[in-house]
Amino acid sequence: MENSxxxxxxxxxxxxxxxxxxxxLKKKNLANKIVHLKDGAEALDYIFCTGxxxxxxxxxxxxxxxxxxxxxxxxxxxxxxxxxxDKRTRSIPIIVLTSSNxxxxxxxxxxxxxxSYIVKPVGFDNFTKAVADLGFYxxxxxxxxxxx
Amino acid sequence: xxxxxxxxxxxxxxxxxxxxNMYIAVSPDLKIIGASDAYLDATGSKRHKILGSDxxxxxxxxxxxxxxxxxxxxxxxxxxxxxKRKESMTLDVQKLxxxxxxxxxxxxxxxxxxxxxxxxKQQILCVILRVEDVTEMELVRIEAKVQxxxxxxxxxxxxIHLRNLKESEARFIxxxxxxxxxxxxxxxxxxxxxxxxxxxxxxxxINSAATNGKTLMELGILDAPNIADLNKQxxxxxxxxxxxxxxxxxxxxxKMLATSEIVEVDNMLCHLVAMxxxxxxxxxxxxxxxxxxxxxxILEHLPGMVFVKDAETLNYIRINKAGELLTGISQKDIAxxxxxxxxxxxxxxxxxxxxxxxxxxxxPSAAVEELIKTGGSDKWLHTRRIPVYEDGKPVYLVGISxxxxxxxxxxxxxxxxxxxxxAFSYSVSHDLRAPLRAVTGYAQMLDEDYAHVLDSEGKRLLxxxxxxxxxxxxxxxxxxxFSRLGRKELTKRETDMNGLVTRALAEISKSTEHxxxxxxxxxxxxxxxxxxxxxxxxNLIENAIKYTSRKPNPExxxxxxxxxxxxxxxxxxxxxxxxxxxxxxxxxxxxxxxxVDEYAGTGVGLAIVQRIIARHGGRVWAKGKxxxxxxxxxxxxxSNTK
Numbered sequence: 001m002e003n004s005x006x007x008x009x010x011x012x013x014x015x016x017x018x019x020x021x022x023x024x025l026k027k028k029n030l031a032n033k034i035v036h037l038k039d040g041a042e043a044l045d046y047i048f049c050t051g052x053x054x055x056x057x058x059x060x061x062x063x064x065x066x067x068x069x070x071x072x073x074x075x076x077x078x079x080x081x082x083x084x085x086d087k088r089t090r091s092i093p094i095i096v097l098t099s100s101n102x103x104x105x106x107x108x109x110x111x112x113x114x115x116s117y118i119v120k121p122v123g124f125d126n127f128t129k130a131v132a133d134l135g136f137y138x139x140x141x142x143x144x145x146x147x148x
Numbered sequence: 149x150x151x152x153x154x155x156x157x158x159x160x161x162x163x164x165x166x167x168x169n170m171y172i173a174v175s176p177d178l179k180i181i182g183a184s185d186a187y188l189d190a191t192g193s194k195r196h197k198i199l200g201s202d203x204x205x206x207x208x209x210x211x212x213x214x215x216x217x218x219x220x221x222x223x224x225x226x227x228x229x230x231x232k233r234k235e236s237m238t239l240d241v242q243k244l245x246x247x248x249x250x251x252x253x254x255x256x257x258x259x260x261x262x263x264x265x266x267x268x269k270q271q272i273l274c275v276i277l278r279v280e281d282v283t284e285m286e287l288v289r290i291e292a293k294v295q296x297x298x299x300x301x302x303x304x305x306x307x308i309h310l311r312n313l314k315e316s317e318a319r320f321i322x323x324x325x326x327x328x329x330x331x332x333x334x335x336x337x338x339x340x341x342x343x344x345x346x347x348x349x350x351x352x353x354i355n356s357a358a359t360n361g362k363t364l365m366e367l368g369i370l371d372a373p374n375i376a377d378l379n380k381q382x383x384x385x386x387x388x389x390x391x392x393x394x395x396x397x398x399x400x401x402x403k404m405l406a407t408s409e410i411v412e413v414d415n416m417l418c419h420l421v422a423m424x425x426x427x428x429x430x431x432x433x434x435x436x437x438x439x440x441x442x443x444x445x446i447l448e449h450l451p452g453m454v455f456v457k458d459a460e461t462l463n464y465i466r467i468n469k470a471g472e473l474l475t476g477i478s479q480k481d482i483a484x485x486x487x488x489x490x491x492x493x494x495x496x497x498x499x500x501x502x503x504x505x506x507x508x509x510x511x512p513s514a515a516v517e518e519l520i521k522t523g524g525s526d527k528w529l530h531t532r533r534i535p536v537y538e539d540g541k542p543v544y545l546v547g548i549s550x551x552x553x554x555x556x557x558x559x560x561x562x563x564x565x566x567x568x569x570x571a572f573s574y575s576v577s578h579d580l581r582a583p584l585r586a587v588t589g590y591a592q593m594l595d596e597d598y599a600h601v602l603d604s605e606g607k608r609l610l611x612x613x614x615x616x617x618x619x620x621x622x623x624x625x626x627x628x629x630f631s632r633l634g635r636k637e638l639t640k641r642e643t644d645m646n647g648l649v650t651r652a653l654a655e656i657s658k659s660t661e662h663x664x665x666x667x668x669x670x671x672x673x674x675x676x677x678x679x680x681x682x683x684x685x686x687n688l689i690e691n692a693i694k695y696t697s698r699k700p701n702p703e704x705x706x707x708x709x710x711x712x713x714x715x716x717x718x719x720x721x722x723x724x725x726x727x728x729x730x731x732x733x734x735x736x737x738x739x740x741x742x743x744v745d746e747y748a749g750t751g752v753g754l755a756i757v758q759r760i761i762a763r764h765g766g767r768v769w770a771k772g773k774x775x776x777x778x779x780x781x782x783x784x785x786x787s788n789t790k
Contacts, residue, residue, distance in 0.1 A: 014582050014586075016582070016585065016586035016589065016590070017582065017585060017586070017589075019589075020585065020586075020589040020590075020593075023593065070578050099577050099578040099581040099582065099585075100577035100578070100581065100628065103574070103577065103578075104574070120581070120585055121585045121588070121589050
């Protein structure tokens with residue numbers, strides 16, 4: 001189980017949103033391990049094993065990244081760009097979190113290789129749909145029974 | 149007696165010889181026995197050479213005698229006659245050729261008198277030939293004869309000429325009378341009429357008999373200033389473009405154009421004048437001049453620039469005052485200027501190319517935006533160019549330019565404002581929602597995790613918090629939709645409105661349950677943005693459903709009709725209706741005519757409808773009566789171009 005370390009990486013600066021997201025996902029036992037990072041800079045350190053996360057193994061990839069777009073320091077688009085530009089991380093599925101259907105950044109994200117987005121608050125329903133869009137049923141199916 | 153006779157004889161001989169007349173004396177056998185000096189002189193002979201010689205042998209010229217047509221006899225016969233009959237004989241006007249120097253002869257006419265000299269009245273002693281030279285007389289007579297002959301000829305010619313003249317005059321009179329143009333002839337001397345034609349009679353209403361010997365003024369055809377004017381023009385060099393005014397019998401004043409010619413009639417010099425009534429033409433010319441002046445005035449005072457260019461060279465011909473101000477080039481300097489003088493170098497060539505294409509394609513241009521060089525700051529123009537053709541050939545290119553510099557600035561300001569608004573909307577959507585999410589989310593957490601410790605009042609308060617947070621979310625959504633509509637690009641196409649209604653109803657049924665009977669009539673097609681139009685229908689139908697929800701038999705009808713250049717669509721219901729006195733609040737943002745607890749809503753729906761229709765160039769309106777339903781209509785232009 002090489003992926004047992006991290007199931008889902010949540011990059012979200014708003015603590016309330018983060019709490020609601022984590023609560024919604026955990027409540028349905030969808031993720032047994034969620035790593036919550038507060039901004040894009042921390043997310044990049046984590047993903048690329050730099051800074052505070054330099055002792056991490058880059059091959060220990062999260063199963064999916066839930067990425068907020070509007071964040072201080074490094075925003076979601078920059079994180080997305082870096083992850084998609086790197087061979088080692090390109091395959092990690094990314095679900096973008098946005099406040100509005102009308103967000104023009106969502107279109108940019110699609111252009112940059114994102115296949116799905118969730119309008120916050122993140123709940124069970126819209127998370128399931130986003131995962132379905134990505135075609136990653138296994139993310140739910142594989143892990144959910146183990147932790148039930 | 150005998151002596152006396154001898155003396156006399158001598159005298160006679162010398163007398164004979166020295167006589168001033170021409171005499172020659174011959175014996176009965178025609179030998180010359182004497183000749184007067186005059187005769188010798190006239191014939192160039194010597195006495196001693198001819199005396200004793202035969203008359204006809206020595207005087208050979210006598211053989212050239214050709215008698216006059218009146219003479220009965222030739223000279224030799226005359227001698228025989230005289231010798232035989234012993235009577236005098238006269239041969240009148242004998243033409244003969246006298247020697248005159250070497251090999252030359254001269255033609256003379258002689259009257260010859262043969263007189264026998266008788267001895268005792270019995271025997272002929274000699275015959276005296278007395279010659280009278282009548283050459284001068286004869287020549288005069290011949291000349292007179294020739295003259296007479298010539299005169300006869302001339303007379304004959306004159307006759308023919310006269311006949312021709314009469315014929316020609318008859319022809320002239322015929323043409324004169326047939327001419328559709330009024331013609332008249334006046335004496336140069338006193339201006340009295342000599343002749344008028346029937347067209348003149350008809351035109352002036354005056355019988356030709358009444359015109360004879362009268363002047364045009366006496367007949368009341370021309371007044372004093374006009375006659376003076378006419379006479380001045382008749383006397384002038386330009387007798388082809390005479391213009392004057394005449395008064396007809398009916399009293400109307402007509403403007404005439406005339407040509408005149410001086411002719412001689414019965415030894416009188418006359419003006420022959422042909423007139424043409426140019427009143428209508430003149431009036432047209434005046435009208436044209438007036439209308440030109442009128443147009444010129446408009447042109448000059450138009451606030452926009454108007455320019456005229458030569459279609460071939462594309463050089464400017466004229467501009468109006470506004471153009472002068474705009475280009476900084478005066479009206480008198482504009483002639484010959486071209487695009488390079490008006491537009492910045494980088495645009496001039498392209499504009500010239502466009503103009504040529506326009507002339508070739510024979511189409512007026514759409515209004516194009518272009519930058520113009522001016523003395524001071526650059527100006528933006530909206531220019532429309534129209535090629536003008538005469539007889540199918542391009543002659544002018546006319547252009548009308550409007551100074552849109554201010555609009556352009558405002559437009560840029562609006563664009564800037566829109567950008568700011570977009571940023572604002574973005575910020576609203578993100579930043580206002582985050583706390584709202586927290587409110588709803590945490591209220592939900594409280595509900596889920598602590599419901600057991602809350603009493604019913606606590607739960608009611610909690611749900612009120614959640615409900616209001618959700619309403620605020622809806623408000624934010626609607627507001628964002630509304631502001632987005634102002635910026636969204638329209639993509640119009642032929643729209644099947646029935647299809648859109650079906651789509652709208654499907655959309656509504658996803659979120660709203662209702663029992664209303666919705667009657668959809670056959671709807672007209674129109675050019676519109678289908679997505680936005682669906683939004684309009686959703687909002688109107690949703691409203692109708694909402695406000696009929698408290699009626700026992702809610703009914704909604706959707707219909708359309710054509711009104712002039714518009715298609716009008718109406719959604720009517722039998723619901724709560726509204727009071728027309730609040731009509732002006734109907735389409736305002738966040739304006740509501742009903743309490744929220746009566747009918748839920750944010751007050752943005754109709755504002756959105758109005759904005760979408762306005763962006764389509766249409767208009768919206770409504771009719772309603774409290775508790776008796778409402779009808780909401782919108783009209784879209786039929787020729788709704790893209």
